[in-house]
Amino acid sequence: MPDDPPASTAKNIIAAIHQLSKRSAELRESAKKNGxxxxxxxxxxxxxxxxxxxxxEP
Incomplete structure (x- = not known):
């Protein structure tokens, strides 16, 4: 049975946010190097x- 669409969408949103967080950390490191x-x-x-x-996820 496929994921419930709202639950699947929520999982995708959370996954995207985690990727943004990871990228933010990478950018922060890069920014430190560039001042x-x-x-x-x-x-x-x-x-x-x-x-x-x-x-x-209440």
């Missing part, structure tokens, strides 16, 4: 990740 501040971006992504996970 650019990326912590603000990382903070916003982390906040978005927590909020969406809270909504999707």
């Amino acid at each position: 650019i501040e990326a912590n603000r971006l990382a903070s916003h992504i982390a906040l978005l990740q927590r909020e969406l996970e809270r909504i999707i």
Whole structure:
């Protein structure tokens, strides 16, 4: 039986957020090397990740 579409969509959203979080960490490391501040971006992504996970997985 295939995944319930809303549950499948939620899983896809969470997976995408985790990829964004991983990429954010990579960008933060790159930014350190280039002298650019990326912590603000990382903070916003982390906040978005927590909020969406809270909504999707109560």
